[in-house]
Amino acid sequence: MAVFINSVRMPEPGDTSLEKVHPRPRRPFRPKAPLSVLALIALVLVLQFLFLPQYIYQSDSPGAIKLSQHHLHKLEAGLQKCKEYNTPPVQYPVTRAGSRSNPRWNPETGQKQTIFLKNATLFDGENILRDAVDIVLKRGVIKSVTKSGSAIPEDPVFEEFDLEGQYITPGLVDMHSHHLAFAWPLLGATADTNEKGLKTGPLTPQVRIVDSMKAYDIATTIIASGGVTTSLILPGSVNIIGGEAAIVKNLLRSGENSEEVVEEILLEHGVPQNERRRYMKMACGENPRRLYFHTRMGNSWLFREHMERARELMVKQDEWCLTAQAVKEQGDVEVTRAFITSGPVNSATDYLEYESSIAILRGQVGVNIHCYETEDMEDMIKNSKEFGFRIQAFHHALDAWEVPEMIKASGENITIATFSDFGFYKKEAYEANLWAGKILAKHGVPVAYKSDHVQEETNAKYLLFQAATAHAFDLPEDLALQSVTSVPARSLQIDHRVGYVRSGYDADLVIWNSHPLTVGATALQVYIDGRGTLDPKVVEDSGAANAGKSNLKAPIIPTVVTAEKIAQFCAEAERPDSTLVVTGIQQSYLNEKYPSSTSPNATLVISKGRILCFSSLLDCAPHTDSSTTTINLENGHVLPGLTAFSVSLGLSEIPVEASSLDGSIGKSPSSLEADNVVYAKYGVHLEGRGFGRARIGGVTRAITAPLSDGFAGGVSVGIKASGNHTVFDGGIFKDDVALHFHVGQGAKADNLPTISSEIQKLRQILSDNKGKDNIYGQAANGSIPLAVHADNEYDIMQLINVKKDFNTTDLVLLGGSSAHLVANELASSNIPLILTHPRPAPDTFPKLNSLPGPPLSRHPATALTEAGVKYAIAITGESDCHIHNLLIEASWAAKFAGLTKGEAVGLVSWRVDEILGLSGDGGDEKDFVVYEGDPLEFGARVVLGVEGGDGRVGMCWPESN
Numbered sequence: 001m002a003v004f005i006n007s008v009r010m011p012e013p014g015d016t017s018l019e020k021v022h023p024r025p026r027r028p029f030r031p032k033a034p035l036s037v038l039a040l041i042a043l044v045l046v047l048q049f050l051f052l053p054q055y056i057y058q059s060d061s062p063g064a065i066k067l068s069q070h071h072l073h074k075l076e077a078g079l080q081k082c083k084e085y086n087t088p089p090v091q092y093p094v095t096r097a098g099s100r101s102n103p104r105w106n107p108e109t110g111q112k113q114t115i116f117l118k119n120a121t122l123f124d125g126e127n128i129l130r131d132a133v134d135i136v137l138k139r140g141v142i143k144s145v146t147k148s149g150s151a152i153p154e155d156p157v158f159e160e161f162d163l164e165g166q167y168i169t170p171g172l173v174d175m176h177s178h179h180l181a182f183a184w185p186l187l188g189a190t191a192d193t194n195e196k197g198l199k200t201g202p203l204t205p206q207v208r209i210v211d212s213m214k215a216y217d218i219a220t221t222i223i224a225s226g227g228v229t230t231s232l233i234l235p236g237s238v239n240i241i242g243g244e245a246a247i248v249k250n251l252l253r254s255g256e257n258s259e260e261v262v263e264e265i266l267l268e269h270g271v272p273q274n275e276r277r278r279y280m281k282m283a284c285g286e287n288p289r290r291l292y293f294h295t296r297m298g299n300s301w302l303f304r305e306h307m308e309r310a311r312e313l314m315v316k317q318d319e320w321c322l323t324a325q326a327v328k329e330q331g332d333v334e335v336t337r338a339f340i341t342s343g344p345v346n347s348a349t350d351y352l353e354y355e356s357s358i359a360i361l362r363g364q365v366g367v368n369i370h371c372y373e374t375e376d377m378e379d380m381i382k383n384s385k386e387f388g389f390r391i392q393a394f395h396h397a398l399d400a401w402e403v404p405e406m407i408k409a410s411g412e413n414i415t416i417a418t419f420s421d422f423g424f425y426k427k428e429a430y431e432a433n434l435w436a437g438k439i440l441a442k443h444g445v446p447v448a449y450k451s452d453h454v455q456e457e458t459n460a461k462y463l464l465f466q467a468a469t470a471h472a473f474d475l476p477e478d479l480a481l482q483s484v485t486s487v488p489a490r491s492l493q494i495d496h497r498v499g500y501v502r503s504g505y506d507a508d509l510v511i512w513n514s515h516p517l518t519v520g521a522t523a524l525q526v527y528i529d530g531r532g533t534l535d536p537k538v539v540e541d542s543g544a545a546n547a548g549k550s551n552l553k554a555p556i557i558p559t560v561v562t563a564e565k566i567a568q569f570c571a572e573a574e575r576p577d578s579t580l581v582v583t584g585i586q587q588s589y590l591n592e593k594y595p596s597s598t599s600p601n602a603t604l605v606i607s608k609g610r611i612l613c614f615s616s617l618l619d620c621a622p623h624t625d626s627s628t629t630t631i632n633l634e635n636g637h638v639l640p641g642l643t644a645f646s647v648s649l650g651l652s653e654i655p656v657e658a659s660s661l662d663g664s665i666g667k668s669p670s671s672l673e674a675d676n677v678v679y680a681k682y683g684v685h686l687e688g689r690g691f692g693r694a695r696i697g698g699v700t701r702a703i704t705a706p707l708s709d710g711f712a713g714g715v716s717v718g719i720k721a722s723g724n725h726t727v728f729d730g731g732i733f734k735d736d737v738a739l740h741f742h743v744g745q746g747a748k749a750d751n752l753p754t755i756s757s758e759i760q761k762l763r764q765i766l767s768d769n770k771g772k773d774n775i776y777g778q779a780a781n782g783s784i785p786l787a788v789h790a791d792n793e794y795d796i797m798q799l800i801n802v803k804k805d806f807n808t809t810d811l812v813l814l815g816g817s818s819a820h821l822v823a824n825e826l827a828s829s830n831i832p833l834i835l836t837h838p839r840p841a842p843d844t845f846p847k848l849n850s851l852p853g854p855p856l857s858r859h860p861a862t863a864l865t866e867a868g869v870k871y872a873i874a875i876t877g878e879s880d881c882h883i884h885n886l887l888i889e890a891s892w893a894a895k896f897a898g899l900t901k902g903e904a905v906g907l908v909s910w911r912v913d914e915i916l917g918l919s920g921d922g923g924d925e926k927d928f929v930v931y932e933g934d935p936l937e938f939g940a941r942v943v944l945g946v947e948g949g950d951g952r953v954g955m956c957w958p959e960s961n
């Protein structure tokens with residue numbers, strides 16, 4: 001019956017008073033039923049209600065008895081609420097030409113001086129405009145955007161910048177972040193995103209993230225320096241309904257008094273409370289399952305039960321409102337008193353605990369659901385139909401690419417707010433696909449990239465990097481840029497203020513040092529409400545201005561070679577006796593035999609996995625005949641195969657699923673004796689999702705250490721990432737690479753309760769085993785590298801002392817978040833570093849002094865290079881999902897550290913080999929990889945990877961698999 005009572009709120013033809021109090025709420029997805037039937041039922045219900053004995057009008061004595069003020073007041077207050085309940089969110093028009101003011105602006109700290117930005121290349125939220133533009137910012141609003149040179153501002157201009165064609169984009173919009181609620185450095189005391197204590201269990205719509213926010217989170221400024229000016233701050237995802245979210249501008253202390261006031265960083269600060277947008281966080285799938293031990297069917301029931309209760313309460317509210325209006329019109333004192341006292345206003349109109357859920361049903365709250373898997377999205381769409389609410393966006397949604405038509409068929413225009421490459425960390429993230437953005441866009445599903453900002457791996461500062469990665473995997477340039485600007489702005493219904501650079505919009509925009517989709521694109525200035533948030537001196541010192549200067553073109557994504565051509569070429573390549581000819585090689589970085597200076601447009605002839613000829617087409621002609629297979633490249637590059645120090649390649653498939661792992665050395669292994677050291681070589685599986693991405697990134701070899709939760713790290717193994725190997729046929733190229741230990745907060749355990757005891761234990765192991773023929777003895781005498789993982793500068797200082805006292809050890813530092821602070825000492829003590837944090841963040845207490853990176857500080861690689869530290873680069877994280885960007889990370893670091901492209905390649909190939917003593921392995925012939933495109937920029941494609949040693953083609957067009 002509830003469904004039909006609900007329909008009383010539908011407009012009744014001719015009943016204008018009802019219309020006025022109950023304007024038709026904007027609920028686009030109400031269940032369909034014949035209007036006439038509903039109207040009839042509605043009429044009957046209303047009449048029935050009005051003629052209940054206690055409400056019968058005393059219409060013969062109007063005004064005879066004065067209504068008590070008390071009752072009248074209560075009635076009016078209730079009716080006011082009724083009005084609010086049925087008022088749809090305000091539809092703001094996109095006003096033009098500065099007629100709009102920015103509600104966040106204030107005369108004390110707001111933009112005072114008019115700013116004139118001349119000659120910019122503009123992505124306006126939709127496209128990159130063909131002509132350069134001039135932009136005027138005034139009082140926090142974009143006053144005008146005009147063709148460059150066509151107009152001068154009418155106001156006196158105080159600040160004028162000639163951009164000489166540099167890129168401007170709208171301030172980026174991140175529709176999924178947790179900063180401010182869970183502030184940096186992450187501490188137990190401030191983990192305020194998931195409400196777990198309430199008796200309402202996994203249903204906590206009544207909580208609001210604003211109540212958790214801290215308007216002093218240092219991450220906010222770091223995020224803004226990445227060009228992200230607007231963020232939706234959401235509760236976490238352990239609850240099925242997690243609470244209300246809030247939108248902020250990433251400018252701390254932006255109110256009149258420059259104080260730490262949460263209200264003053266809200267996007268809608270200055271907008272009346274009842275006109276503000278509202279958002280709800282919901283979650284399905286693994287997280288709510290894990291915390292509360294329900295199944296998916298149980299979770300769905302809990303959700304439906306809750307929403308059904310909300311619907312009942314909504315109906316009660318509506319009934320009360322109808323009657324109240326009738327009572328008011330009647331104006332009879334007895335009726336009013338009876339009405340007010342018999343059904344107290346509060347129980348009828350105020351259900352605080354359910355207020356948010358009822359508001360969802362009234363279309364007043366945007367629903368944003370953390371949902372990964374196809375079955376979970378299907379379920380939620382079903383639920384949205386049952387209860388008549390609209391889903392604004394599915395977040396994470398790494399499986400959405402498998403069901404774009406199902407998502408579209410919902411009719412709800414659901415945005416997919418997702419990651420471009422993060423994945424694999426749990427079962428529901430296992431189907432992550434680098435081409436998901438392209439696939440969804442092709443089906444017309446709106447795609448937004450978002451950070452999920454919590455720690456370094458999800459640092460919202462690098463939101464744009466995700467759009468660039470998606471672009472590298474075939475999402476068109478305009479859609480890639482829209483995915484972090486106008487698409488999230490539209491999805492959140494704030495596209496009348498942000499997401500575009502057009503007149504009338506908030507003056508939030510970013511000046512970039514290069515095309516925004518290029519490697520290492522960095523903000524030179526970020527305006528929020530017309531206020532420049534970066535100090536030009538700091539930006540200058542960070543090296544941002546020089547790092548990408550010449551890079552004003554979008555990365556080139558090679559035109560797709562047909563599947564037939566690829567299949568044909570690869571079939572030939574796999575024959576052991578084939579001869580392959582690759583033309584159009586423009587650049588080689590093969591270090592020794594074939595130096596970088598190879599003549600342009602060279603030809604490469606590969607026979608039986610060996611380079612037969614690498615010269616001009618003419619020179620190589622004698623090696624080609626009718627039996628050779630040729631592939632013509634336009635911008636071919638040849639590089640050594642990359643060596644990745646991996647997160648867990650070959651040992652871990654889905655980190656939280658024990659059955660997909662080799663297993664982890666516990667925090668407190670019962671014995672640290674040499675006999676109990678764990679060797680990765682006995683556990684590796686030479687296949688998995690990470691291998692696919694490694695190949696796409698040109699990685700042919702990986703070093704993997706045993707999984708460990710504590711101090712003892714076991715012995716790493718060297719495995720082939722290319723090829724289809726087993727442990728019988730060379731899949732392991734080096735059995736024992738290094739002996740690993742972890743030092744720092746994360747390594748504390750029952751048997752090593754302090755960092756000091758970790759250091760002491762390490763020293764003891766080295767001294768006790770000196771001269772012994774066991775693995776510890778080998779590490780002590782330097783015949784195997786001693787690889788110690790540490791990030792904090794004080795912990796690293798202790799390791800430098802260990803090296804001084806045990807100078808025969810070949811101590812290698814892994815990690816190194818704060819290594820820049822001890823760079824000189826590392827260099828002088830000859831301790832090489834594998835930097836696993838090329839873009840570190842002060843996300844935890846021990847890492848508080850790590851560099852936030854340009855434009856706020858120097859790049860860590862700059863400091864290491866200047867000090868002369870021997871270092872290589874690796875990627876850290878929960879899984880090896882980012883491994884395809886290994887060379888991109890090196891290229892990024894190299895741009896800031898002033899390294900050549902050749903040196904950048906070295907950071908992820910021969911430098912790693914050198915540091916871990918791998919140089920002599922794999923025979924004289926080394927792995928090499930042929931690419932179409934420049935692999936130091938986005939978009940290059942691996943064509944062929946040839947393994948040194950046995951000289952076989954280990955990979956051919958890996959992206960096509």
Ligand SMILES: *[C@@H]1O[C@H](CO)[C@@H](O)[C@H](O)[C@H]1NC(C)=O
Pocket residue numbers: 119132148149163164165
């Ligand atoms: C804008 O900058 C570009 C690139 O530096 C330059 O070629 C062009 O002449 C400039 N246009 C104007 C109107 O200043």
Ligand SMILES: *[C@@H]1O[C@H](CO)[C@@H](O)[C@H](O)[C@H]1NC(C)=O
Pocket residue numbers: 413415446487490491
């Ligand atoms: C769907 O949403 C996108 C982005 O939010 C918007 O551009 C588009 O116009 C919407 N389409 C429809 C049919 O509403």
Ligand SMILES: *[C@@H]1O[C@H](CO)[C@@H](O)[C@H](O)[C@H]1NC(C)=O
Pocket residue numbers: 583584601617
């Ligand atoms: C490279 O050489 C091929 C044939 O050898 C020729 O067709 C092509 O135009 C050349 N490209 C460039 C950029 O010189």
Ligand SMILES: *[C@@H]1O[C@H](CO)[C@@H](O)[C@H](O)[C@H]1NC(C)=O
Pocket residue numbers: 724
């Ligand atoms: C890898 O090798 C095995 C055994 O030789 C074979 O069955 C399998 O199909 C191969 N897989 C691929 C992807 O080539």
